[in-house]
Amino acid sequence: MALAHAILASLLDQPQTGYDLAKQFGSDGFFWRATHQQIYRELSKLGAEGAVGPVDELPGARGERKLMATALGRAVLVQWVSQPSAPATIKEDILVKCLSLGIIDPKDLVAEIARHRDQHDLRRQHHEKLLAAQFAHGPPSDGQLLGRYLALLAGITYERGWIDWAEVAMRLATKVA
């Protein structure tokens, strides 16, 4: 149930509505993807547990229900972080498609790999823009900020890995075509 913890971590920085969170977790560039349905479900649970709570905003602010992590929520997060977790399992369609190369037209695979390279490249650019905008002066020394810096760096490294692989794979698969 790491989504709950991802939400809590996201609510450390600033209060947000479910909608805010859904936008963030729905954007292609974010380190974690989730739909608004998942977000709201988790928020109800977290609210029932008392891990997130409403922020009493200016009464004039239209029906917004901004939430933030409570002291309990932060404690829950700290507790979870202290337990070791296994690396995520890879489930990439493109690899299944590679394994099917024996029964498909290599040109189709090359085209599909090209599409993937483009999508990963878009994300890479997005991450790099954020990094440049938020951390123009290099890695920050503040803990909270450094965490975001490291997450962005991981995203960039990840996307670059796929891009590099795609270039090599396309060259090799073209030869067989």
Next chain:
Amino acid sequence: MALAHAILASLLDQPQTGYDLAKQFGSDGFFWRATHQQIYRELSKLGAEGAVGPVDELPGARGERKLMATALGRAVLVQWVSQPSAPATIKEDILVKCLSLGIIDPKDLVAEIARHRDQHDLRRQHHEKLLAAQFAHGPPSDGQLLGRYLALLAGITYERGWIDWAEVAMRLATKVA
């Protein structure tokens, strides 16, 4: 429902029992992870659809029920491969932990990143051993084999990405500690 297709792709090479598949999909190094329960569930479905079928082995062979993809199964796979698919979504606990750096001891995060680096390094070594053993003479020209080569290459690139990131992240997070 890509697991079904991963199974079909795996049954292109050679007939296997559910147990064989479960071993393969359960090993840390494989490009896709699934438990034996998932495997058997998918195999029943695929069997009911006629996408996989039994191989009549030597009658002496003990209760083995080797399966392979049928013509229909191959057609299903080809059809699925022809549709574009989106890159997988990242769900890495370690990134949530990075975002929590504001409320935890940086030393704990560094230790956790070190654990992750080690696990990714084990997988990297595993993949590289397979690559060296199966493709000693470089990339193969045969389609089916090239597919496996590309999948292995992707695995290696992926693991290296995380290892590289971990080295940088540990250096930066140590400074703040």
Next chain:
DNA sequence: GAAATCATGTAAGCTGTTACATGATTGA
């Protein structure tokens, strides 16, 4: 006034994980 965006939900179905179970065969 219409369209877009903000904001929040329910319901159904599929996928993945954990726990529990069974029986046959192989090797020490």
Next chain:
DNA sequence: TCAATCATGTAACAGCTTACATGATTTC
């Protein structure tokens, strides 16, 4: 013969995805 491995399942639950729905506010 005892343990390990082979081989196959059921059941329950947790997590994720897709489709369907509603109403308020903001912008053109």
